[in-house]
Each structure stands twice: as C-alpha cells, then as structure tokens.
Amino acid sequence: MWRSCLRLRDGGRRLLNLPPAGLTASVPRAPARAYAPPTGGFEINLDHRKLKTPQAKLFTVPSEALAIAVATEWDSQQDTIKFYTMHLTTLCNTSLDNPTQRNKDQLIRAAVKFLDTDTIWYGIEIGSSTSIMGPSIPAKTREVLISHLASYNAWALQGIEFVVTQLKSMLLTLGLVDRHLMVEQAVLLSRLEEEYQIQKWGNVEWAHDYELQELRARTAAGALFVHLCSESTTVKHKLLQD
C-alpha cells in the first residue's frame, strides 16, 4: 500500500511523492517545489483513492507537515486499522466535519469552562485557593483569555479544546501552546495527584502506564495540531551579495 499527498495549487495537482512500494530508491524524486503560500490545501491519497472524512467530505488539511503526519499514521497501520492510535486523523476529521456543529464561540466557552476547576495555578491575577472549590476567577482575566483564544482559527481552537479536555486545565494548555511546557511536563503536572498516589502505593503498569501513554499521545497530537494549524511557514533565502 502506498500513500501520497497531493498539493492543490494553480488548479493543477502535483504528486508530492512518487515512489510506490516495491520500487527501489532509483525512482526519481518529486521535483523541487517552490513554496508559494498554499491556496488550496493538502489531500491524502490512500491506495490511489482520495481519503474522505466520515461524512464523506474530501480530507483536506491546511499544512503540508500535518498532511505528511496523517499519511504516516495511515502508513503505519498494519493488518487492522486502529483508530485509537490515529489522533491526528481524528482531529482533522472533527475539524472538517464538525459533527457537533459548534462555532468558535462555543468552542471557546467549552475550553474556558475548565478554568473554574483548574488545579494548576500561577500568576497573581487568578490567585490561589486551599478549598475544594477553587478561587473565583476575575471577570477581567476571563475576558482577556477569551479574546486571546478568539485570535486562533477554528482548526486551532478545535485542537486547543481537545488538549484542554485531555489535561483538564486551561493554563497547562496555554503553556503548551505557547511552548513554555513540553508535553511530558504538561502531562506530569496534570497528573500530580495520580503521580503522588503512584509514589505512595506503587505503579500498576496496565492502568497507570497505559493511561499515561494514552494521555501523552493525545496531548502531543493536540499540541502539534494547534501548532501546525496556526502557523504559516515561509522560507526566505538570503540574497547573495558580491
């Protein structure tokens, strides 16, 4: 089985990678590409057929890196397709189909909802609490946060909401999105209570490690999705001067 990404540009479609399985490395590589800002997007080819979403829409993603990562997910499937390992594909499908029909405002509200029960606190604006309810969030903080989230596009927001629901924390998610925390650190902080219990009572591989790896995979997929969907890459070459 072989997959390739198609780039939709200038109305024409060019293959990004050509070598099918069974051929050796002598197959000519795809021609060098000029990185013009993409107007269309990237598709995935699955055994010469276009990948579709569950709602039969054409699977189109905004970034080349994301398309390649999704293609790699499909490529790594063996005798059975394990959807529970294909987090990036799932996120793209959710963004394309939007099965729950939510708009940006609803996505932001769903993400900010976790702020009230956030167990990780820092900064003066939020304050800290020793009771189980957590401190009340100043309205100003909430407003600033909502307007900050509104600056992301719908795809990135979908990813942010996904990460928030995984980590159960708005602040950890922002730390991850703004590259202050690595995935491993964010996951560790979101599992503080569990880690404490593990230290005290011991680690159970089929429960604790299993959940840890799943959480890490989901969080990493969400963070990568946000980054790849909210950036635009341009490469500028230096002009040679005599």
Added chain:
Amino acid sequence: MAALGSPARTLRGLLRELRYLNAATGRPYRDTAAYRYLVKAFRAHRVTSEKLCRAQHELHFQAATYLCLLRSIREHVALHQEFHGKGERSVEESAGLGSKPVVSHVASRIAVRYAMDCVT
C-alpha cells in the same frame, strides 16, 4: 522556554520511531515522505552559529512534540496488546498464575504485575 536538548538527538529519536513504523511493512524508512520532510526541515532550519533563533526553537519544539506523539502511541499500543482486548484467561493460564510471576516485556524495566498479587 522548555528545555529541549540538542536537535540532533530529537532527529535521531524521530528516525528511530520511523524505523519502528516501517519495520512491519519492510519498506525502507528512507523512502517515506515523513523521512524526507523531517530531514529537509531540520537542514533548512540549521543555524551555523550560537544564535538564539526563534524559528529553530519552534521547529525543534514541534519535532519534540511529534517524537512524543510517536513514542507514546508505540508504547500505548504495546501496553494495549499486552494487557487489553484478549478476553478471559484460559484455565491453564489462570492455573499457572500463582506459580511464576509474569515478567512484562513492554516496559524497559522489569516489573512484576500487581494483578498477580490480587489473584493469588
């Protein structure tokens, strides 16, 4: 900023994960689009002197995130195959549970399953 280590180390980790992914199909991992993209991206964002380069940091962060994704999925699948979705144990398996501890090959360290304690 998060401490990331050296980019070369991240790239090596990513290539190792790609090798694992392609080991089953038998196709050389150097033929995959992911390999070509990663190597090209790492080359394009290489800086030659010790300058703080934001673009490189961003790329490196993404690469580290992707490495975490691939590694976690691999370990998650390994744990899933080891412990989940197998149905009930056979009579022989259950009978043998108490006599010898089952050493797991999934994690790098050797851990005796706590489930055994519950059964015996």
